[in-house]
Amino acid sequence: MYHLMQADNKKLATTWYGSFLHDQPQTDGSSRALVEAVISEQAHSKYNWLEWIISLMEYSDNKNINYHNICNNFLFSLFVQYFQNDIIIQTRILLIQAVITWMEKLWSRSPDSADYVRFLSISNGMLGDLYLKLGDLSNALNKYQISLTNDEVLCLGNTNSLEFKRDLSISNSRLGNLYVKLGYDHKALDKYQASLNIAEELSRLAPDTEIYKRDLSVDYSQLGDLYLKLGDSPKALDKYQTSLNISEELHLRVPDSLEYASDLTISYNKLGDLFLQLGDSLKALDKYQSSLCIAEELHRLEPESAYCTRNLSISYDKLGDLYFKLRDSLKALDKYQASLIIREELYRNVPDSAEYARDLSISYMKMGNLYIRLSDPSKALDKYQASFIIAEKLFNSAPDSAEYTHDLSLSYNKLGDLYQELGDILKALDKYQASLTIAEKLFHHAPDSLEYAGNLSYINRELGDLYVKLGDPLKALDKYKASLNTREELRYRVPNSTQYANDLVLGYYTIMDFYHKQGKYSEFLKYAELCKEALQYIINNNMYMNESYNKLLSSLERY
Structure with missing residues (x-):
C-alpha cells in the first residue's frame, strides 16, 4: 500500500485494499500505512493524505473491486484498530462521514443487501461515539438513533439472525448511556430494559455462548448504575448482584x-x-478487597500486562476512596500512593498514552485532596499543579475533546479551592474565573449535560463566596443566583435524584444566609420558606437527608 500511495495509484490501491478480509495481515499493513500517512499530515505534511484516502471511494463504479471487503476493512481495521488515539477527532469524523456517504451510494444500488444496512448502522454508531467525545450530545443522539433504526430494520427482515439481534441490543444500550448523560432517566431505563430483554433472549437461545452471557452481565450492571442514580438502592443491589453472579460463572467457566x-x-x-x-x-x-485480590493475582500471573497493571491501580484507588470517606487518612494515603506509583510507571513507559496520562492526573488530584485533609497545603499545591499540567497537556493535544476540556475546568477548580483555603483570594478568583470560562463554553455546547450543569453551578457558588470576602455583595448575589438557577433546573429535570434535591437545599440556604447577613429580612424570609419547601420535598420523597439538614429544618420552623 505504501508504494501505491507514493505512486499516487488510487485505482490499484483500492483494488488491493478490497482483495483481503479485515483480519488478514495484508489488510493490517495497508491500514497501518494509511493511518501513518494521516498522522504525518497532522504533523504539517504538505500532502493531504486524508483527501487521498477519501478519493479512493471514487472508484465505486468499478465492478472488479470487492466493496464488501473495503467496507469491512474501513470499519474494522482502519477505524477500530488504528483510528483511535493517534488521530484527532475532527479528522476521524470527516473520514467516517465520507465512508457513510459512500456506503449509502452502494446501498442504493443494492437495496436488498443486509450487509450494507449493517455497515451503515455500525458506521453511524461510530460517528455517534465521536460526537459524544466532543460533547456534542445532540449529534450523537441523532447518529445513535439512525443506527438503532437500521438495526431494527435488519431484525425485522432477519428474525432468526442472532448477530442482528445482538447489534440491536448494543444500539439500545448505547442510547441508554446517552440518555443518562442527558438526564432522561426514564428513556434510559426503557433502552436498558430493551437491551436486557434481547440479551436474555440470546442467552436463552445460545446458553453456551460466552459473549451473550457477558452482554447480559453488562446490561444488568448498567441497570444497577441507573437505579443507584435514581436512589433505588434495593433494585440497584439486585441488578449488581445478578451481574456479579454471571461474572463469577464466566470466570469459573x-x-x-x-x-x-x-x-x-x-x-x-x-x-x-x-x-x-x-x-x-x-x-x-469486603467487595473492594475481593476486587483487589483478583487484580493482584492477575498482575502476578501477567506482570508485563499493562491492562492487568492498570486494573490493579484502579483497585487501590477504590480502597483509597473508601478510607478517605472514612477519614482514615493514613490508610487512604497508602492506597493512593500504591495506585500513583503504578500510574507513574505506566505513563513513563508509554508517555503518548492519553489514558495513562489522564489516570495519572486523577491520582495527583486525589492526593491533593488528601493532603488538604492532612493540613499540608504545600504538598496539596504540588499535586494539584502536577494534575493541572497533565490536564492542560491533554487539552492542548485534543482541544475538541469535551472530556479533556471538563478535566481542565476541574483542575482550575481544585487550585481555586486551595488558594481560597490559603486566603489568597485573588489567585483563587483567577482560577475560578478560568474554570468558569471553560464550564460556560462546555454548557453552551451541550446544554443538556447534567455533568456540565453541575460543574457550572459549583463554580458560580464558589465565586459567590469569593466576592463576599472581597466585599462585593452585588457580584456575590449574582453568582449565588446563577448557581441556584442551575440547581433548580437540575432538580426539575431529575426529580428523583437525592443529590440534586440536597444541592437545591444548599442553594436556597446560601442565599437565605446571605440576606440574613445583609439585614434584608423580607428577602431572608422568602428564601427561608423556599429552603423549607426543598427540605420537605426530600422528606416527602423518602430521600436520604443528613443530620445537619434535619437540624436546619427544625430551626426554620420558627419563621
Whole structure:
C-alpha cells in the first residue's frame, strides 16, 4: 500500500485494499500505512493524505473491486484498530462521514443487501461515539438513533439472525448511556430494559455462548448504575448482584480469561460503590478487597500486562476512596500512593498514552485532596499543579475533546479551592474565573449535560463566596443566583435524584444566609420558606437527608 500511495495509484490501491478480509495481515499493513500517512499530515505534511484516502471511494463504479471487503476493512481495521488515539477527532469524523456517504451510494444500488444496512448502522454508531467525545450530545443522539433504526430494520427482515439481534441490543444500550448523560432517566431505563430483554433472549437461545452471557452481565450492571442514580438502592443491589453472579460463572467457566477476571473485579467494585453510598463501610471494604485480590493475582500471573497493571491501580484507588470517606487518612494515603506509583510507571513507559496520562492526573488530584485533609497545603499545591499540567497537556493535544476540556475546568477548580483555603483570594478568583470560562463554553455546547450543569453551578457558588470576602455583595448575589438557577433546573429535570434535591437545599440556604447577613429580612424570609419547601420535598420523597439538614429544618420552623 505504501508504494501505491507514493505512486499516487488510487485505482490499484483500492483494488488491493478490497482483495483481503479485515483480519488478514495484508489488510493490517495497508491500514497501518494509511493511518501513518494521516498522522504525518497532522504533523504539517504538505500532502493531504486524508483527501487521498477519501478519493479512493471514487472508484465505486468499478465492478472488479470487492466493496464488501473495503467496507469491512474501513470499519474494522482502519477505524477500530488504528483510528483511535493517534488521530484527532475532527479528522476521524470527516473520514467516517465520507465512508457513510459512500456506503449509502452502494446501498442504493443494492437495496436488498443486509450487509450494507449493517455497515451503515455500525458506521453511524461510530460517528455517534465521536460526537459524544466532543460533547456534542445532540449529534450523537441523532447518529445513535439512525443506527438503532437500521438495526431494527435488519431484525425485522432477519428474525432468526442472532448477530442482528445482538447489534440491536448494543444500539439500545448505547442510547441508554446517552440518555443518562442527558438526564432522561426514564428513556434510559426503557433502552436498558430493551437491551436486557434481547440479551436474555440470546442467552436463552445460545446458553453456551460466552459473549451473550457477558452482554447480559453488562446490561444488568448498567441497570444497577441507573437505579443507584435514581436512589433505588434495593433494585440497584439486585441488578449488581445478578451481574456479579454471571461474572463469577464466566470466570469459573474460563478461569484463564483476563477479560472475565477483570469483569469480576468491576462487579465487585460496583457493589463496593453501592455499599459505600449506603454507608455500609464494612461491606464496601469486603467487595473492594475481593476486587483487589483478583487484580493482584492477575498482575502476578501477567506482570508485563499493562491492562492487568492498570486494573490493579484502579483497585487501590477504590480502597483509597473508601478510607478517605472514612477519614482514615493514613490508610487512604497508602492506597493512593500504591495506585500513583503504578500510574507513574505506566505513563513513563508509554508517555503518548492519553489514558495513562489522564489516570495519572486523577491520582495527583486525589492526593491533593488528601493532603488538604492532612493540613499540608504545600504538598496539596504540588499535586494539584502536577494534575493541572497533565490536564492542560491533554487539552492542548485534543482541544475538541469535551472530556479533556471538563478535566481542565476541574483542575482550575481544585487550585481555586486551595488558594481560597490559603486566603489568597485573588489567585483563587483567577482560577475560578478560568474554570468558569471553560464550564460556560462546555454548557453552551451541550446544554443538556447534567455533568456540565453541575460543574457550572459549583463554580458560580464558589465565586459567590469569593466576592463576599472581597466585599462585593452585588457580584456575590449574582453568582449565588446563577448557581441556584442551575440547581433548580437540575432538580426539575431529575426529580428523583437525592443529590440534586440536597444541592437545591444548599442553594436556597446560601442565599437565605446571605440576606440574613445583609439585614434584608423580607428577602431572608422568602428564601427561608423556599429552603423549607426543598427540605420537605426530600422528606416527602423518602430521600436520604443528613443530620445537619434535619437540624436546619427544625430551626426554620420558627419563621
